[in-house]
Amino acid sequence: MKDKQQQPGFEVPDAYFERLEERVLMRVNRQDNQGGFKVPQDYFDQLDQQVMERIEDQKLRTLKSQERSKLRVLWNVGGLAAAVLLVLVIGKNFQYNNSDWQADSLEDETIATYVEEVAILQEEEDIEFLFTDNTILNDISMAEDISDKELLAYLEDEVSLTQIMRE
């Protein structure tokens, strides 16, 4: 090496420049060789398209996943609303059942209004039956005032023996 190329104050290891070419070629060879690893033919030519397809596929999956998430949210909200409704209904029913225990404290007028409004006895026949039933009860209570003699006479005059047997 010519003196003018040497830099004052700087030194290199012994035989550095003699082996430099060999070492550079080794490094180039090492990088070209990739440590013995190889790839299928045209692999890198097709890679761009494969990657883009995978990205498109991922986008599609993300969209589907977002739709599924929305549905899941709707389903959860619907379920929650149903649960709240159920709790409210059960709570109301529980309150209604408990109100029976306080029935004694209700005034007659309140009950009558309730029966009229809610109409437990919706048919006129039901109401008539109640009155009929009361008449019978009244008759029975009145019967306590009739003597045995009067009762026997009534039976002999009004009801035949065959009628009693038939009944």
Place this chain on the structure above:
Amino acid sequence: MYIHGHNSFMDKQADSELVNLILDPATRDQGFRLLLTNYKEQLYWQIRKIVLQHDDADDVLQNVFVKIYKGIKNFKGDSKLSTWMYRIAYNESMTHLTKKARHLQISSQELQDHMVNQLEADVYFTSDQVNLELQKALSQLPDRQREVFNMRYFDDLMFKEVADVLGLTEGAVKSTYHIAAKKVEKFIRQDETFTN
């Protein structure tokens, strides 16, 4: 093709232009295709040195590019784009190996032995015995030492870049490389393939 390994203003500017191209919805796909063209081989070989099998490398590489596509908006430009992508590739490769070891129910070291043994029958690995023995030597190294050695020896990254990828100090990388190189040298000296 981008030449990696040496930081420069040109690299940073080119990175910045490329990233802006991808971030613009109108030129996103065009920009990403450019990134693919520029970096696919570099990233492939970095991944391949870690996972060893071509099919695994192909799968990991495609996942890496999907992550880059999705995450490029998070690239702040603090490091080189190649370093940022290398970090993603490294993490993805290591995650792949962890999953593979778990799937095969073997330890990390057993997986390395298993993968190196498979190389002998791999059609995408040269039949050169020297390269095979070198891979056997590397498989005996701890993960960190093997990675530092691969990045420095095969990929020709600077110590600073290796440190950025692995989140280490430059000093730690230098000493790790020194230890790894000594171990590989010792393995090679003991191996008949190299001594004959």
